[in-house]
Amino acid sequence: MIGRWLMKKMIDNRKETLRDVFLQFQQSTDFVIYTFKTDERMFKIAYFQTLIDTDRLNRDILPSLTKSDCKTLESLLTEVSIQDKEIIKSPKDLREKVLQGFVAVYEGKDPSKCAIIESSMDSGRDVSPPENEFSVAGPQEAFIESVDTNINLIRKRLPLAQLQIKEMKIGKITQTRVAVLYIDGLVDKDNLHTIEQRLGDVEFDQVIDSSSLAQMISDNTMSIFPQLVNTERPERVASVLAEGKVAFLADGSPEAVFGPTTLVEFFSSLEDYYLPWQIATSVRLLRFFAVAFSVLSTPLYVAVLTFHYELIPRDLLSTIIASRSNIPFPPILEAIFLELTIELLREAGARLPTKVGQTIGIVGGIVIGQASVEAGLTSNILLIIVALAALASFTTPVYQMGNTIRLIRFPFILMAAFLGGVGVAFCLLVTIVHLLQLTSLGRPYMEPIFPPRFSDWRDAFVRLPFNWMSSRPVYLRPRDKGRFNFSRAVQKHDIDE
Numbered sequence: 001m002i003g004r005w006l007m008k009k010m011i012d013n014r015k016e017t018l019r020d021v022f023l024q025f026q027q028s029t030d031f032v033i034y035t036f037k038t039d040e041r042m043f044k045i046a047y048f049q050t051l052i053d054t055d056r057l058n059r060d061i062l063p064s065l066t067k068s069d070c071k072t073l074e075s076l077l078t079e080v081s082i083q084d085k086e087i088i089k090s091p092k093d094l095r096e097k098v099l100q101g102f103v104a105v106y107e108g109k110d111p112s113k114c115a116i117i118e119s120s121m122d123s124g125r126d127v128s129p130p131e132n133e134f135s136v137a138g139p140q141e142a143f144i145e146s147v148d149t150n151i152n153l154i155r156k157r158l159p160l161a162q163l164q165i166k167e168m169k170i171g172k173i174t175q176t177r178v179a180v181l182y183i184d185g186l187v188d189k190d191n192l193h194t195i196e197q198r199l200g201d202v203e204f205d206q207v208i209d210s211s212s213l214a215q216m217i218s219d220n221t222m223s224i225f226p227q228l229v230n231t232e233r234p235e236r237v238a239s240v241l242a243e244g245k246v247a248f249l250a251d252g253s254p255e256a257v258f259g260p261t262t263l264v265e266f267f268s269s270l271e272d273y274y275l276p277w278q279i280a281t282s283v284r285l286l287r288f289f290a291v292a293f294s295v296l297s298t299p300l301y302v303a304v305l306t307f308h309y310e311l312i313p314r315d316l317l318s319t320i321i322a323s324r325s326n327i328p329f330p331p332i333l334e335a336i337f338l339e340l341t342i343e344l345l346r347e348a349g350a351r352l353p354t355k356v357g358q359t360i361g362i363v364g365g366i367v368i369g370q371a372s373v374e375a376g377l378t379s380n381i382l383l384i385i386v387a388l389a390a391l392a393s394f395t396t397p398v399y400q401m402g403n404t405i406r407l408i409r410f411p412f413i414l415m416a417a418f419l420g421g422v423g424v425a426f427c428l429l430v431t432i433v434h435l436l437q438l439t440s441l442g443r444p445y446m447e448p449i450f451p452p453r454f455s456d457w458r459d460a461f462v463r464l465p466f467n468w469m470s471s472r473p474v475y476l477r478p479r480d481k482g483r484f485n486f487s488r489a490v491q492k493h494d495i496d497e
Helices: 002-013 018-025 054-065 073-079 091-098 147-157 189-200 210-216 234-243 277-307 314-323 331-351 354-374 380-393 399-419 421-437 454-458
Strands: 031-037 042-048 085-088 102-106 114-118 163-170 176-183 229-231 246-250 256-259
Touching: 018 042, 018 091, 042 054, 042 091, 054 073, 054 102, 073 085, 073 102, 073 114, 085 091, 091 102, 091 114, 147 163, 147 176, 147 234, 147 246, 163 189, 176 189, 176 234, 189 246, 210 229, 210 246, 210 256, 229 234, 229 399, 234 246, 234 256, 277 331, 277 380, 277 399, 277 421, 314 380, 331 354, 331 380, 331 399, 354 380, 380 399, 399 421
Parallel strands: none
Antiparallel strands: 031 042, 042 102, 085 114, 102 114, 163 176, 176 246, 229 256, 246 256
């Protein structure tokens, strides 16, 4: 027993070799090792056939082995016309490169070194129009699942030497490539160090998408409000980088994440900057009204009908009484029933195939709404209010904030049923206090409302003309605060005839 334990201990403590890595890989059926032998030399070629491009292997690597000058691994690298190639001796490097789609070439049964040659398969999709952040005006390109392609889309829009990219690998199992992007000379070092440190401190075995990383590094992970913005549009990332923010991309994710951010930014769309400022301001104010209506309309209906009949105008009271004359349930139950029905239809429409989902959303909403009114389960007035509230919640440009707006309605409805208007006011007060306490990478979440910074109001609830936005946002603390010379921007010069 002691001898077997000592033997196992010696094997475990033995330094790992390249041969051990190949033996581990051979346990998988898609790993291939075959011998390429001539009269003078013998090479062994190893790779995962599901990771490499076999056309590149047959076209660029195998013909080089047949040349008379190719007698060593070093001479092989000189013959192969592929840029990413090297000689390695570390088992760790061998494991990492082969799993990335490199071909390993070595000599002998117990190799001391290997030549690795890049031959990975490009199986990603092409760049396509955005789906979640669609806009009529502006560019029609969206990120895809390749981090290299995504960086290319950003560099095309920011052809600057100051655009810096730092890569790291996160996830004990997935080893996901994560690229941090910023503009040197603009970004505040504290913001950059904060996001780099938090990404480096992530202790999780798998990182599949950038959204999960955004949750892990948020200031308050228990908050329902998103503290970093997810976007699928390259021009939005280029825009915020030019403001002095920090963004990161994860390989395999079609979205970028950037911060620090504020609550107001979740209600601004890129299309606001493609329209005249008067129209953009009107649309942005409409979004804020829509969000307030979506959150408060149903709770106020429940509160008024349960506790505050005296607030209803006399002409409207008779209409409400007539609509509720045959309904056996209190307002809270019919409100919860309709809200859950809307959420079920929305979730079913999102999970079903596109054509079927659209049909379910339209037909299901009409049929269920009409049937519930005729069956006396709900009033037609509440049906209109809930439908308008659901429609208003779709005006939020950022999907994560839209989910938050959908969910926080339910605590408001419950408090309205138990405490009436006092309950609605209490929920609203708790929400405001929570928002005032939130931060994004250490920066105030409610800026420019609190702390009040009037210079940032130029692009908050309103969107003023571009020649008025001569400075970058104050809360970002950019190293270069000015965008352009304001006095020169407001001058208009005509051509002399």
